[in-house]
Amino acid sequence: MASTHHSSIVMLVLLILFAVIHSGGAALRSRAEALIGARAWRLIFAAVSIPSAVVVIGWFLAHRYDGVRLWNVQGVPGVIPLIWIGTAISFLFLYPATYNLLEIPAVLKPQVRLYATGIIRISRHPQAIGQVLWCLTHALWIGSSFMLVTCVGLIGHHLFAVWHGDRRLKARFGEAFDELKASTSIVPFAAVLDGRQQLQWQEFVRPAQLGIAIAVGVFWWAHRFIPTAAELMRNSALQNLLG
Structure with missing residues (x-):
């Protein structure tokens, strides 16, 4: 029984470490940028957070059916x-707020902004909503106890990020954030339905959305290679363990 849940425990630990790196880096951003500059901090942050994300994804792919099949x-x-439609949504x-892609490698100077258009009219925290949807669709498809542990970790981190993100934006933008918060909602479409917000469909017609659509298509095509990739990861991990 211990071996059945070993990979789930490791996954939870990896998710906690990723959350500490990601949310901790976000908390340190203002002070770090003041000390070393926005570009330098983004490069350091990316150099730490991206490898940690790759480790989490790799472990997930290799162990997604571990544990008990529920x-x-x-x-x-x-x-x-249903799975593909939910995943596409x-x-x-998850990704429409990342319009300034050149800020990720710090080619452009990274900046903290208040967004009040596009997907933000639907939800003030679209990444959290996207992560919950991703977890629901993949938990339905995979059905393993390992997947449930993964979902608990991911959703827990994003719920914390909702609180943490609002807190940081309030500290940075003050009344401007209060106005944004008053006119938006966390729950999708809640602000639209109660009249605080109106959708502007032209705001959704952006090159980044085309990129997201292409990415969904690429992921759909690449899913056929996941079993092979997962097996390679398992074999590599076993070889490293055996020396």
């Missing part, structure tokens, strides 16, 4: 389209 709906008609929430 349900299996993979043969149920209509489940595959999750990506539309």
Whole structure:
């Protein structure tokens, strides 16, 4: 039984470490940028957070069916389209705020901004919503106890990030953030439905959205290689363990 849940424990530890690196780096951003500059801090942050994310993704791919299989709906008609539609929507929430892609490698000077357009009209924290949707679709498809532990860790981190992000933006922008908060919602479409917000569909027609659509297509195509990649990761980890 211990070996059955070993990979789940490791996954939870990896997610906690990633959360500390990612959210901790966000908390240190203002002071670090004042000391070494925005570009230098972004490069340091990327050099630490990206490898930690790669480790988490690699462990997930290699162990996603570990633990106890709690349900299996993979043969149920209509489940595959449901999974892909839900996953595609999750990506539309996860990544549209990253419009200034050149800020990631610090080619452009990274800046903290208040966004009040596009996906922010639907939810003030689209990445958290996207992560919850991704977890729901993949938990439904995989159905393992390992996947449930992964989802608990990911959703827990993003719920913390909602609170932490609002706190940091309030400290940085003051009343401007209060105005944004008053006109938006965390729950998708809540501010639209109660009249605080109006959707402007033209704001969603942006090159970044086309990039997201292409990325979804690439991920769909690449899923056929996941079993092979996972097996390679398992074999590599075993070889490293055996020396």
